[in-house]
Amino acid sequence: MAELTLATLAAQAFTGLVLGMILVLLAIGLSLIFGLMTVVNFAHGSLYMLGAYLGFFLIGYTKSFWLALVVAPLLVGALGFGIERFLVRPLYGRSIDDPLLLTFGLSLVMVETVRLIWGKIGLTLDPPRELAGAVNLGFTYFPLYRLFVIGVTVVVLVALFVFLEKTNVGLIIRAGSRDPLMVKALGFDLGRVWLLVFGIGTALAGLAGILAGPMRGVYAEMGVTIIIESFVVVVVGGMGSLVGAIVAGIAIGEVVSLTTLFAPKFAEIMVFIVMALVLLVRPSGLFGESGLME
C-alpha cells in the first residue's frame, strides 16, 4: 500500500457509495415491510435476483435498457402484490415465525425456478452504450454507469420521501407502522396499505437487482449474501427509520469498500463489527425509536 494516493482513496469511496446505494434500496423495502407488517421478508434477496433476471430478459426482448429499467421493477412489484395478497395475508395475526418460514420456502422456489428457466450458468448484463466508459472526475476516472446508479437511487429516494411525507397515503403508511390498531379504528383499510407497501418494497428490491446486474453479474444465488447485509443496514439505521436506512446503507457501503482497500481480509467481517458496536452503544440503532420492534 505504499503508493496509496488520494485519487485511489476517492475512487474507492465512490465505489463504496455505489454499493451503499444498492444496500439502501434493499434495506428500505425490508424496513417498510417489517415496520408495517412485522414480516421478515426472507425472499427479499430472491426478488433482487429476479429483478436482474427480468432485466436481462426484457433487454433481450425489447433491446432497450431504459425500458427494462422501468418495467423489471414494476413486474417484481406486481409479483410482490401477489405474494402479499395470496401468501402473506393469510398469516397476519399469527406469530412472526410463519411469514419467515413461508418467505424462506418462497426464496427456495424462486431460485430454483430461475435456474430452470435461465439455466445454471450465470448471465452477463451490459450497461447501455450511452453509459459505457468512464468519466473524468478531476481526480480520477470513474465508470459512468456507477455514477448513473447513484443518480437513479437519489431520484427514487427523493420520490419515495415526498410520497411518504407529503401525501395522505404516505401518512397512513407511517401511522400504520406506529400503531396499526389505531389506524384501523379510524376506519382506514389497512389491507390496501399492506398491499401497496409490499409492492413498493419488492419493486425497490427489483430495481436494486437490475442496477446491480451490470456491476456484479447476474446469477441465481446473487441474493443470498446481500440479504443479510441489507438486514444489517436496517438494524444499524434503526427499525422503521428511512433516514436511518439511508445513512446506514451508505456508511456500510463505505466501510466495506475502504476495508477492501486497506485490509481485504476484514472486508466481510467489518459489516458485523460495525453493527455490534452501534447496537452496544445505541440500543435501537442510529435512528430507531426505543420500544419499536423490540
Place this chain on the structure above:
Amino acid sequence: MRSWIATHPVVAFLVVFAIFPYLVPYKALATQVLIYGLFALGFNLLYGYTGLLSFGHAAYWGLGAYGTGIALAKLKVGSLWLGLAAGLGLAAAGGAVIGFFCLRRRGIYFAMLTLAFAQLLYFVGFHLADWTGGDDGLRGITLPPLALPGVTIPLDTSLAFYYFALALVATAVAALKRILDSPFGAVLQAIRENSERASACGYDTSRVKLLSFVFSALFAGLAGSLDALRLNVVPIESLYWTTSGQVVIMTLLGGAGTFFGPFVGAATFLVLEDRLAVFTESWPLVVGAIFMAFVLFLPKGIWGTLLARLGP
C-alpha cells in the same frame, strides 16, 4: 395419547428412536436426524420457551464441533470423553460471553447481535487455519472407542455410533425436560409471556435469561460435537450464518414452543431433502413449496398441529 407423551417424553423419545434407524433408508440419516434434532431442541429452549430469537446459533454448534475436533485432531487427546468435554466447555463459555453482551438488547436487535458474534467466530475460524483448517475445514478427526468402566466399545459402525449418540441425546432430552419442569423453567416461560411482569414478580430476569442462553448453547454444542465425531470433519460452514438459519427453519417447521416440535421439524427437513434430492435435481423447488404449504395449512407447525389432532 397426547397427555401420555407430555408426561413421559423421555420414554416416548426412547421408544421411537430405538427403532428409528430401521424406519429410515439408512443409518447415517438416522444419526443426522438425532443430532440436528438436538440442535433444534437447544435452539427452542431459548426461542420457544424463553422468547429470545437467536440468529447466531451456528456459533455454539461450531464451537462444540471445533472444540471436539481440535482436541482430537490437533491436541490428540485420544479420549472420547475429553473430546466431548472440550466441545461442551467451549460452547458453554462462548454462550456465556456472547449471551452476556447480546442480552443487553431485545427483539430484532438481540437477534442481529447474536448473528454478529457468530459471524465474528466464523471470521476467526476462517483465518485461524493452523488450528481450524480454515476454509478447507478441519480434517483428521479420529473417533476414539467408547471407554466405560470395565469395557471399551468401538464405534466404527454407523449403528454403534447411532446408539452412542442416542444415549447422549436422550440424556439431553431428559435434562431439558427437567429444566422446563423446574421452577426455573416456569420463570423462563413467564419471561416469554411478559418479561416486565416476571421482573416485577421479583425474578432476576437477566440472570435467568443468561442461564437459559448458556443451557441452549450447551445443547447446540453437544450436537455440534457429535456431528464432528460423526463426519470426522468440521467444515467452516459450521460457523456460518446459514447454519443458524437452518436451525431456525427446522424449529419453525416442527413448531416452536412445543417440546418435540423442533425434533419433528429437523427430521422432516432432513428426510425430505435427502429423499427428494435422489429423485430430482430441482429438489429445492419441491422442498420450498412443501414448506410454504406447511405454513399455510399447519399453523402450529407439524408437531403442534399433530398434537392438537391427537386430543388430550
Place this chain on the structure above:
Amino acid sequence: MNRRAFLATTAAGAAVAAFPAILKAQGGDTIKVGFPGPTTGPFGALAKDQQQGASVAMEEINAKGGILGRRLEILFRDDQLKPAVGAQRTKELIENERCEFIVGGLAAHVQMAINEQTKKAGKLFISVSQSDEITARPDWGPLTFHEALNPTITSRAVGNWLAQNLGKKWWILYADYAWGKQNNAVLTEVLKRQGGVLLGSTPYPLGNPEFSAHLPKILAAKPEVLVTMTPGADNIAFLKQAISFGMKKEMKIAQPLHWLPQLKEGGPDLYADIYAGINFSWQLEDAIPEAKNYVALYRKKHNEPPGDYSAYAYSAIHEVARGITLAKVVNSDAVASALIANPVYNHYKGKQWWRACDHKAFQDLWIVKGRERSKMKGEWDFVDIVQKVAASEELDRSCKEKGFV
C-alpha cells in the same frame, strides 16, 4: 384398532418395508459408482458438465458389454458445494446404495470431506477436481486417487510459460481463500525462479468483486502480465472492470484456468486474449484420436461439446472400469492395487499415469488464449490452443515434500 386390522396393517407395513430390499436384490448384478457433485449452487453448470462426462463413459462401457459381464451404474448426488452434505451423501451412497467406488467432488473442501468417509469405509475414491492436499499426507489414504490437475501443477506450468513467453514483470490479483492463496504462492515462487519481478500482489475478499480502486494502481505500475485468481462470478465482474479501464491494451492478462461453462457465460468479448491453462479443450479432437472419440460420443449424447471438467469425470469412470477388469473382482483394495501395478492409461488425451506414492495422475495440459468473436467457428469455439505442456512429475511437489517417505 382391532386385532385383524392390526395384523393387516402390520403385514402391509412389512411388505412396504421389504420392498426396497427386493429392489436392491434385483439390482445386485450392476456395479455401482457413487458420484457426488454440486448440481445446485453457483457451480451447477460445472457439476452438470462432470456428470455428463461420467454418463458418456458409463454408456460407452455398457455398450461394450459392461465390466466382467456386469453393467456399470452411476448414482449422482447433489452435495450443494457443502462439505457436510458431501460427507452425508457419501455415507448414503456407501451404506444405502452399496456403492463400492466413489468418483466426484468439485471443490477442495468438499473433496476432502468425501475423502474422510471413503477412507473410513475402505472404499476407492477418485477425486476429479483441483486440490493440493488430497494427495498429500495427512489427507491422503491408500484408496485415494486424484485424476484432476492441482494448483501446484497448473500454476507452475502456466507460470513458467507466462514468464518465458509474455514477460517477467507481473502483478498478481487473487481471491483471499485457499485456492487463491495456493496459486498465489506457487506463482510467486515460479516467478522468482524465473528471475522475474513481482511488482505487487493484491488479495481481495472472495465474492466481493470490486476492483475499481485497485485497477488504476496496477495500470500505473505497468506490469507485462497481470495474473488473476478470481473464481466464479468474480471472474466475469473482474474482466468487465478491467476492460472498462482499458487494461487489455496495456498488459497481458492471464489466469491459471479457463472453464468452458465460464467462457460460455462471459463470452468472447470478455475472454478474448485472456491466457490460461486447461486440462482439455474439445478442439484437441483434430490432433488426438482418443479426444476425437470422446468429443464425438459426448456431442452425440448431449448435443454440445464437452467441457474440461467433464473430461476428468469421463477418464475417472474409465479408470474404475479398467481397475475392475484388471483386478477381476469388484473390490476397492484389489482395484487400487491393480491400478498402481498398471499405472499407465489413456482415455481421452494421450498417455497418463498414476504415481505410486500419492496416486496422483500425471497428464498433459495446454496453454490456451481466448479467441476473438470474429474468429470463432461455432458458438463453443472460445479458445486458441497455444502450446502443450507435457506431463511431468517435476511439476508437482515430490513424494517427500508431500510427506511420503
